[in-house]
Amino acid sequence: MSRSQSSTAIPVSLLRPGVHVVELDRPWTETPFLFQGFRIASDEELSMLRKYCRFVYADLRRSDSAAVQALRDEAERARARRRNRDATAQAPASAPPEPVAKADSTPLPKPAPRPSEAARQESVGALIEEVPHPDRDRFTTLVQHAHAVRYDAHELMGLNLQQARDAAAIDALQARSAAEEMAATVLEDPAAALWLTHLRDRDQYLATHSVNVCILALAVGHHMGLARGQLMQLGVGALLHAIGRVSIPQHILDKPGELSIPERDLVQRYPEDGFRMLVENGGVPRIASLIVRRHQERWAGHGYPDGLFSDDIPQLALITGIADAYDAMTSDRPYRAAMAPDEALHVLYESAEREFGTRVVQAFMRVVGAFPIGSLVELDNGAVGMVVGLKPGAGLWPTVLMLRTPDGAPYEKRLLLNLAATQGAEQGLQGRRIRRARRPSDLGIDTGALVAEEFGLATNA
Numbered sequence: 001m002s003r004s005q006s007s008t009a010i011p012v013s014l015l016r017p018g019v020h021v022v023e024l025d026r027p028w029t030e031t032p033f034l035f036q037g038f039r040i041a042s043d044e045e046l047s048m049l050r051k052y053c054r055f056v057y058a059d060l061r062r063s064d065s066a067a068v069q070a071l072r073d074e075a076e077r078a079r080a081r082r083r084n085r086d087a088t089a090q091a092p093a094s095a096p097p098e099p100v101a102k103a104d105s106t107p108l109p110k111p112a113p114r115p116s117e118a119a120r121q122e123s124v125g126a127l128i129e130e131v132p133h134p135d136r137d138r139f140t141t142l143v144q145h146a147h148a149v150r151y152d153a154h155e156l157m158g159l160n161l162q163q164a165r166d167a168a169a170i171d172a173l174q175a176r177s178a179a180e181e182m183a184a185t186v187l188e189d190p191a192a193a194l195w196l197t198h199l200r201d202r203d204q205y206l207a208t209h210s211v212n213v214c215i216l217a218l219a220v221g222h223h224m225g226l227a228r229g230q231l232m233q234l235g236v237g238a239l240l241h242a243i244g245r246v247s248i249p250q251h252i253l254d255k256p257g258e259l260s261i262p263e264r265d266l267v268q269r270y271p272e273d274g275f276r277m278l279v280e281n282g283g284v285p286r287i288a289s290l291i292v293r294r295h296q297e298r299w300a301g302h303g304y305p306d307g308l309f310s311d312d313i314p315q316l317a318l319i320t321g322i323a324d325a326y327d328a329m330t331s332d333r334p335y336r337a338a339m340a341p342d343e344a345l346h347v348l349y350e351s352a353e354r355e356f357g358t359r360v361v362q363a364f365m366r367v368v369g370a371f372p373i374g375s376l377v378e379l380d381n382g383a384v385g386m387v388v389g390l391k392p393g394a395g396l397w398p399t400v401l402m403l404r405t406p407d408g409a410p411y412e413k414r415l416l417l418n419l420a421a422t423q424g425a426e427q428g429l430q431g432r433r434i435r436r437a438r439r440p441s442d443l444g445i446d447t448g449a450l451v452a453e454e455f456g457l458a459t460n461a
Contacts, residue, residue, distance in 0.1 A: 009172055009283040010058050012050045014074055017041060018067030021049070023057040025282060039063070055282035071173075143455045146193045149185045150211055153178040157207040157239065164246045164277060172283025179214060179235030183228075186218040191389040194219055194373045197327065206242055209327055214239040216323035216368075220360075221316070223367045230316065236284060237291025238320045244274025244292070256335035268304040271296050287316065295320040300354040315360070322348065322356045322364050341372035342437040370396055374447055376438040382406035384438060385417065386447065396434065401454065403445070414454065 010019070020039045024031060031052045039062070040046060049056060060068050156178050160170045186193045197212040217238035221231050245253070248270060252263050259267065275293035278284040294308065294317035301309035303321075329344040339347070345365055352361040369390045371377050377400060378384050385400030397420035402411050419432050440447050 008058055008060055008176065009055050009285060010071065011055045011169075011173075011283055012053050014071055014173075015040060015046055015049060015056065015058075016067050016070055017043070017046070018064030019071070020059045020062040021056045022059045024049075025053050025055050140455050146185050146189075147455075149181050150193075150215070153182055153211045153214065153239065154204070154207050157210045158204060160240070160243065161206060161210075161246055164243050170240075170243070170278070170281045170283070172278075172281065175239055175284070176232070176236050179218075179239050180232055182211075182214055182239075183218050183222075183231045183235045186215065186222055187231075190219045190222065190367070191373060194368070197374070205331070205333075206245060209324075209331065210239055210242050212327045213241060213320065213323045216327060216364075217320050219367050220319050220323065220364050224319075224363050233285055233287040234291065234316045234319060237288035237295075237316060238323060240274070240278065240284065240288065241292050241295050241320050241324060242270075242274070243277060244270035244272070247273050254334040268296070272305045287314075290314060291317050291320050293317075295324060297321070298355050299352075299357045302354070310357070318356050318360045319364075322360055325355070326364070326368075337441070340437060340439050341368070341375045342370070345370075345372065369398060371398055371434060371437060373398075374451075376403075376440055376443060376445060376447065377434045378436050378438050379419075380433045380435045382408075384443065386450065388416065389418075398434075403450075404443075 015021075017040050020037075022037050024033075032048060038045075040049070060071075156171065156174050160175065163170055182193070193215050197215055214235055218231060218235050221234045226234065248267060252259065252267065255263070271293050275289055278289045278292060291314070293305070294314055297303035297306065297308040297313045297317060298321075299310055299313070299318075301307055303313075326344055326348065329339045329347065330341055332338045345368065348355070348361055349365065352358050355361075356364075369387070371387050373387050373390065375387045376384060377387060379400075383402060383406045384404040385402045387398045388401045389399035397418075399416055399418045399420075402415050402417055404410055417432070419434070
């Protein structure tokens, strides 16, 4: 029986009567089960599953609703127990901990309460309205909701990374749930989700990077017309793409100079290490696991770990790979400063035929725009703003949050300005264009702090 895209991987320890099993983690012929696909009806069947399997694939839509709710409740209780354990553990270390082991230990401040469903639905599309000054409150609602979703995913990744370092089981069920919620947020309003990739946490780089890559990959996948099932696979794979990096000592990851051959070999092994970790852990769909293994493969065949070439590389892995590269280039690292978003796009464009292929690169550039969300731009009148939204097909005329007047003074009230709606001097406004992108460091502007301040978001960055 083939597994459907709607199936969910579940550890056998969480199973209970009423769950409909569609596939095992081993061939059916190696087990006593007579039917390939059945609903668990007794404790005896549960015991048999636990004897022969580590995890199974279940179709929750065909399972009893009470069993599904019990699964979700138990997963949440298990997650809470791990949080409590990590918060109270005080085991003395016999040696100083590896730097990588503490990289994601500082918790993020809690976000503002999530806006109501009704408020969010009313706010969808707030930044592509055909008016010069879109409704700021409506966009704030979407950003705050996206921030709450991002916070949950970030917290989960911090936990999973620590679990991976401790050689403990990864919470695959919660990873899938987080990816699904982020996918729903991206489908609702990509601009609000992409805005949040500029919230950087310097103490939790790997968790932050993983969530950003997931958001970027989902936005690109949505633009490319992927079906919802494919988006779910992409989201899980992108969220877990860097799980294998926990085995690399931090001093190698942060090394400013050229890596030695043994160091390079160790780094280039992490996609395979992550893939093996997920397979042994169980609970992660195979396509998502393959994204983890393949996301460092490159179009011209010079990637790793397997040196795949061109169309032999899965499209979902290429999407994750370009999201990974872009977020890495635009992040501050110990060995170099962040690259400006427009400069990073130029690098990706120039290397398209070698790195990710023209189709994926063009799709990525259409999603992030000529001036990506979060970019600082100077208008033709000398005023400075930050790109916060983009109407499809209006790459040169995004919506910007106005920060400084043409004279360089801060605006007393920061207004949103939809450049596309000013063309033709509508409502007496002079049409505005972007003259050039500006570096935040040249203007003394911390874009992450500005995001948090402007929309009431909590951040450690």
